Amino acid sequence: MKILVCIKQVPGTSKIDVDPVTGVLKRDGVDSKMNPYDLFAIETALKLKEQKGGTIQVISMGPPQAKEVIREAFMMGVDEGALVSDRKFAGADVLATSYTISQGVRQLDDFDLILCGKQTTDGDTAQVGPEMAEYLGIPHIANVLSIVDLKDTSIQVEMDMANTIEVAEIQFPCLLTVEKDIFQPRLPSYKKKLSTKDREIRMITFKDFQDNNETRYGLSGSPTQVERIFPPSVNSDRETWTGTSAELSAQIADKLKQLKFV
Amino acid sequence: MSTLICHQEKLNESNIQALVDICPFGALEHKNGTLEITAGCKMCKLCVKKGPQGVMEFIEDAATTVDKNSWKGIGVYVDHVEGEIHPVTLELIGKAKELASVVNFPVYCVFIGYNIKDKAQELLHYGVDEVFVYDYEELKHFRIEPYTAAFEDFIQRIKPSSLLVGATTIGRSLAPRVAARFRTGLTADCTTLEMKENTDLVQIRPAFGGNIMAQIICPNTRPQMATVRYKVMNAPEKQCEPSGKITLCQLDPQQLVSSINVLKVTHKQIEENISDAEVIIAVGRALKSEKDMAMIKELAQLLGAQIAGTRPLVEAGWINAKQQIGLSGRTVKPKLIITLGISGAVQFTAGMNSSEQIFAINKDPLASIFNIAHYGIIGDLYEVVPQLIEDIKGSKLLACAR
Numbered sequence: 160m161k162i163l164v165c166i167k168q169v170p171g172t173s174k175i176d177v178d179p180v181t182g183v184l185k186r187d188g189v190d191s192k193m194n195p196y197d198l199f200a201i202e203t204a205l206k207l208k209e210q211k212g213g214t215i216q217v218i219s220m221g222p223p224q225a226k227e228v229i230r231e232a233f234m235m236g237v238d239e240g241a242l243v244s245d246r247k248f249a250g251a252d253v254l255a256t257s258y259t260i261s262q263g264v265r266q267l268d269d270f271d272l273i274l275c276g277k278q279t280t281d282g283d284t285a286q287v288g289p290e291m292a293e294y295l296g297i298p299h300i301a302n303v304l305s306i307v308d309l310k311d312t313s314i315q316v317e318m319d320m321a322n323t324i325e326v327a328e329i330q331f332p333c334l335l336t337v338e339k340d341i342f343q344p345r346l347p348s349y350k351k352k353l354s355t356k357d358r359e360i361r362m363i364t365f366k367d368f369q370d371n372n373e374t375r376y377g378l379s380g381s382p383t384q385v386e387r388i389f390p391p392s393v394n395s396d397r398e399t400w401t402g403t404s405a406e407l408s409a410q411i412a413d414k415l416k417q418l419k420f421v
Numbered sequence: 422m423s424t425l426i427c428h429q430e431k432l433n434e435s436n437i438q439a440l441v442d443i444c445p446f447g448a449l450e451h452k453n454g455t456l457e458i459t460a461g462c463k464m465c466k467l468c469v470k471k472g473p474q475g476v477m478e479f480i481e482d483a484a485t486t487v488d489k490n491s492w493k494g495i496g497v498y499v500d501h502v503e504g505e506i507h508p509v510t511l512e513l514i515g516k517a518k519e520l521a522s523v524v525n526f527p528v529y530c531v532f533i534g535y536n537i538k539d540k541a542q543e544l545l546h547y548g549v550d551e552v553f554v555y556d557y558e559e560l561k562h563f564r565i566e567p568y569t570a571a572f573e574d575f576i577q578r579i580k581p582s583s584l585l586v587g588a589t590t591i592g593r594s595l596a597p598r599v600a601a602r603f604r605t606g607l608t609a610d611c612t613t614l615e616m617k618e619n620t621d622l623v624q625i626r627p628a629f630g631g632n633i634m635a636q637i638i639c640p641n642t643r644p645q646m647a648t649v650r651y652k653v654m655n656a657p658e659k660q661c662e663p664s665g666k667i668t669l670c671q672l673d674p675q676q677l678v679s680s681i682n683v684l685k686v687t688h689k690q691i692e693e694n695i696s697d698a699e700v701i702i703a704v705g706r707a708l709k710s711e712k713d714m715a716m717i718k719e720l721a722q723l724l725g726a727q728i729a730g731t732r733p734l735v736e737a738g739w740i741n742a743k744q745q746i747g748l749s750g751r752t753v754k755p756k757l758i759i760t761l762g763i764s765g766a767v768q769f770t771a772g773m774n775s776s777e778q779i780f781a782i783n784k785d786p787l788a789s790i791f792n793i794a795h796y797g798i799i800g801d802l803y804e805v806v807p808q809l810i811e812d813i814k815g816s817k818l819l820a821c822a823r
């Protein structure tokens with residue numbers, strides 16, 4: 160079976176600060192890492208391959224440095240990797256990102272199964288998976304909790320639905336976004352690191368795409384516009400109380416009464 | 422196509438470094454006296470605005486625009502499982518009415534499911550103008566293809582200017598699919614929504630795990646779509662008299678086909694769910710031993726509260742994982758939350774900082790929980806809590822005696 164996993168490189172920390180005056184994002188170092196939620200998608204692919212055989216590819220859209228996360232995927236046991244990268248993709252929102260990746264996917268192969276993480280730790284929208292599925296014209300199931308059964312032409316999964324857990328069977332080809340903890344991701348192996356260090360990463364750029372309409376990519380292809388970025392507001396009307404325990408507890412009790420909680 | 426260009430001739434030694442430093446995404450690379458914009462560029466335009474004048478230039482193309490006048494009204498997706506309407510729906514109706522009043526729009530609901538005609542009546546008590554119902558057996562379970570088809574039909578038919586969808590399991594799966602079909606923008610997990618006179622929806626959402634807020638607009642496409650989590654907006658009062666009307670809609674049989682087959686639905690155990698709690702006592706690592714939970718339980722009982730906590734307490738096994746508040750736990754928005762011995766890590770506060778009243782007891786005056794608490798109590802919980810229990814008991818006795 161042919162499996163594709165979508166992985167993204169994200170900042171190493173989400174502790175990002177915004178300068179309240181200039182609105183500039185202050186980064187603590189330029190560390191980056193694989194989106195942690197994508198590790199679960201890779202592990203799911205590896206588990207399915209152990210059962211049924213086949214190949215696993217990963218695809219990532221990002222700057223040239225994003226090759227690092229593809230290398231990391233190789234170290235976990237992924238067979239092939241492609242990076243979709245071009246300055247023309249700059250400023251992409253979810254719609255443009257999903258469209259760009261789907262164009263990249265078309266360059267690679269016809270996959271039985273495409274796996275995505277639940278969300279990322281930077282953009283944090285959890286929307287790329289379903290939008291990609293739409294562009295690829297395949298059905299999807301989001302928030303997959305576990306794999307129940309893998310068949311030749313379909314897969315049974317458990318999905319988390321607020322008040323219920325549903326078991327559903329979905330025909331290939333399809334896309335799944337997996338919850339964290341679906342499987343415990345394995346650690347990258349040093350042996351694989353050595354054996355894959357020369358493995359080629361396929362580069363896909365704008366001119367490789369079927370659709371060369373520039374207005375569908377990057378900033379131009381993005382209907383959403385980020386007008387400004389600012390730090391979350393801190394609650395301004397707050398009081399601090401000090402005193403003996405007896406005073407404090409009496410003060411709390413009074414306040415709770417006043418607010419009608421007692 | 423909009424592009425960013427670098428006027429290399431205006432570069433000099435000092436402004437090159439300044440520009441490299443300005444770019445928050447490390448997308449400007451210094452290469453022997455020239456500056457290269459890499460594929461890491463996010464087009465944030467900071468280098469244009471904050472950089473040395475005239476070096477970086479942003480060339481904008483004329484965006485294709487949409488005729489905003491032909492898109493009217495605000496649509497709300499009715500979130501439900503087997504006809505049981507999720508309360509986030511009512512909250513979205515409340516918000517939709519507020520937004521609609523700015524531009525004099527009607528408020529619509531789109532209700533997709535099976536055997537739901539009666540349930541649709543309920544919505545008419547919340548002040549919506551029209552409920553569009555797609556009622557087919559194939560829509561009994563949420564399956565992406567037919568649900569998207571029904572939603573698409575609704576949009577084609579009504580041409581709503583904005584659409585609000587609950588950020589539930591279903592909404593987060595359905596809304597992006599619909600957005601891609603209409604090639605329109607979708608803003609995730611909005612916490613603030615405002616309507617402009619020109620019908621553009623101003624959407625504010627947290628990103629980077631709640632560490633920053635982004636204000637987003639979608640000025641050139643319609644419908645504008647937003648998802649909103651449960652307990653972020655306020656539900657309107659229920660009116661005794663229903664108003665508005667219900668319209669049944671038809672779909673072609675081939676629109677109802679799905680390659681997904683729902684085999685089994687198990688109801689989760691009905692259990693106390695901290696996301697629905699009105700009052701919460703949240704405990705943190707200050708708790709010294711599991712037996713001290715008895716004191717916490719007593720306080721919780723007196724206040725009719727549910728008990729929740731931080732991740733370390735879950736890891737210690739003193740509370741279960743469903744009681745964890747925060748980024749990797751639940752989001753809560755109770756009327757009252759009292760935190761006991763919690764430092765206020767952002768991963769925790771991200772899950773509770775929109776609570777209506779926040780009381781925090783912590784013995785460290787510098788604890789960051791005090792930045793978000795409305796009432797910060799600097800004290801030892803082992804002294805304050807037992808005393809507080811007595812005080813509340815005392816006042817309850819008094820209340821009965823009166």
Ligand SMILES: Cc1cc2nc3c(=O)[nH]c(=O)nc-3n(C[C@H](O)[C@H](O)[C@H](O)COP(=O)(O)OP(=O)(O)OC[C@H]3O[C@@H](n4cnc5c(N)ncnc54)[C@H](O)[C@@H]3O)c2cc1C
Pocket residue numbers: 164165166167168194196197200218219220221251252253254256260274275276277278279280281282283284285286287288383385388606607608609626627628629633634635637
């Ligand atoms: C502060 C801020 C707020 C934003 N808000 C919005 C918004 O509300 N709406 C909007 O349309 N855009 C928004 N954007 C832009 C958006 O975050 C980016 O366009 C991003 O590409 C969308 O992906 P995500 O990080 O949200 O991914 P998610 O949708 O959270 O990712 C889900 C999965 O998709 C796959 N995936 C995602 N990105 C890639 C990739 N580059 N390569 C390979 N696989 C990938 C991974 O498997 C991942 O686990 C925002 C950006 C910022 C900085």
Ligand SMILES: Cc1cc2nc3c(=O)[nH]c(=O)nc-3n(C[C@H](O)[C@H](O)[C@H](O)COP(=O)(O)OP(=O)(O)OC[C@H]3O[C@@H](n4cnc5c(N)ncnc54)[C@H](O)[C@@H]3O)c2cc1C
Pocket residue numbers: 704705706707708730731732733734745746747748749750751761762763764765766767768769772782783784785788800801802803
């Ligand atoms: C990716 C990620 C996700 C995470 N997700 C979550 C999450 O969902 N939820 C979550 O809670 N955490 C989460 N965390 C962990 C989080 O960063 C903090 O470590 C955690 O919230 C701290 O818990 P705490 O406040 O109970 O403990 P501490 O930080 O140890 O705080 C204990 C506090 O108690 C005070 N104290 C001690 N004794 C007393 C006393 N006798 N009386 C009064 N005060 C006293 C101390 O002054 C201190 O402020 C996450 C971390 C990461 C990296």
Ligand code: SF4
Pocket residue numbers: 425443444445446447448449458461462463464465466467468469
């Ligand atoms: S537009 Fe933003 S991301 Fe792009 S080079 Fe300038 S500062 Fe960097």
